[in-house]
Amino acid sequence: MTFTLPPGLALQKVDERIMTLNVGPQHPGSGHMRIIVQIDGDYIVACDPDPGYVHRGEEKMAEYRNYITNIPHLERPVIHDSCNVLYPYVLGAEELLGIEVPERAKYVRVIASELNRCIYIMYWLAIYGIFLGHSTMFMWPAGDRELLIDLMEKMTGARVTHAHFVPGGVRNDLPPNFEDVCLRQVNYFEKRIKEYAAVFYDNPILISRTRDTGVLSRQDAIRYGTTGSVLRASGVDYDLRVKEPYDVYDELDVHTNVMKEGDSYARSRIPWLDMIESCNIIRQALQKMPKSGSVRVKLKPNPKTKGLESVYKRVESGRGSLGCYIVSDGKVEPYRVKLSVPSFRNLIALPNLLKGEKLGNMPSVYWSLNYWPVEADR
């Protein structure tokens, strides 16, 4: 076996010095996955990610259930981003079944989707904080996340797994007085997360640990087909809410956050900027939303599609572009459902980013990829 060693290391007998280290799957620094790293002293010389410990066969299960009963289990890959992970499936099913969604439902979906994005990113940020040994950054997001979870609870009735989006709209209309509560909470939330800059993002310790580690060049980010915050941290201006707007995103003013550095610091800062942008989007949506009207087109039981067709829909989730490819053969169940998930797409960058890094930088590089193991495995 040959290894590319970091510069400055000239070795006579490579094999005797290389040690193989299994990080995970039961390790707080990896989540439900294993990363097999080979280290030479303190430097990683090779890395082989081994996902699959939480593979649940969501795609197979989807072939046995109809378009409506697929909803609760297809949001399981990322339960705290459940609206977004379901979004492309619902959009695809609507196109196949030929349903027009009421205007108000589209706005409710956008609000739910943006709230969910913040909830996801707060969870991710909490873990990123504790990975780096920054306990305050674990406690603060975990606590402030509750504000938005309470909002989602008011909206959907469930705190985490909402199952709120259905083909034809959303399950329920907003509760009375929701708009005012939502505006107040979101304004407070935005003020609150801006305080994170002083304790976390401007913290010299964080900067020294994440600056210039795991640098992903713009060219490589495109070549690996990465997406979401990883792509935008490498200087590619690509956000599906702007580039391929779905539902009512074309009527809203969405700003794409881009950074040029491509290091762990940029990758950890982009999601935080995205949360502030989400607050802007929610405020716009609350303002432009029709004040009354239907939010759901009722479907007949067991709706059928027209015949053999396929559809590929994608949305911008908390981690990046999330695609859903549905093949239908005119029966009540889809013939094939494939989720193309951002975590799985970003995983390919991991071995290339870790090569030549110090072992101590592994958590900061790994989690900055905005990776969610359960989603990657499906």
Added chain:
Amino acid sequence: MSTETENPPAAAKPEVKTPPKPAPKKPEAPPVELPAFEKSISDKIIEKFGDKIEVGFVKEDRVRINVGRENVHEVAEFIRDGLNYDHVESVSGVDYPQDNEIEVVYHIGSYSESSLARQILVLATRAQRETNPIPGNDATKLPTLRDVFYSVEFHEREVFEMFGVYFEGHPDNRRLLLPEDWADLPPLRKDFAIKGR
């Protein structure tokens, strides 16, 4: 695509004596106007490859190209070099036991070409399906596109373990998601049934 055709219900019940109603006159469907930009993409591919490819559909933001397994590599190279698509978003296998084929669908997008930001090019090819598969050692094989699009590496590994489609030339055809001791059929094939269903 599938060869399934639905029989009209009148043919299934020949004993009904009532004279068949005259079929309601369908309003003349207006000639479908294909979106111009998408049409220009498919035209470029047709111009280059002619009969080797077949255009599956041209819809808004989506163009589908069906191609035989012997030409898929060549077509993918043209899509990258001639049309500026630069990454693969998704590689999906779809099992068609009635055709005795397994379809592999690449969804290809572009970050670097701003006019293609909305576009997804769907490249579909088909591999021969084996009734008793021995993954890696039977005729279910396709050329890999990993040397054309680096981003397919993990996606093709997933298709290999889930459908048994071996990608010739792929540098790393190990298992990715399934357990190491999995000894059953590739699980996303249609003949692998969930227990109790």
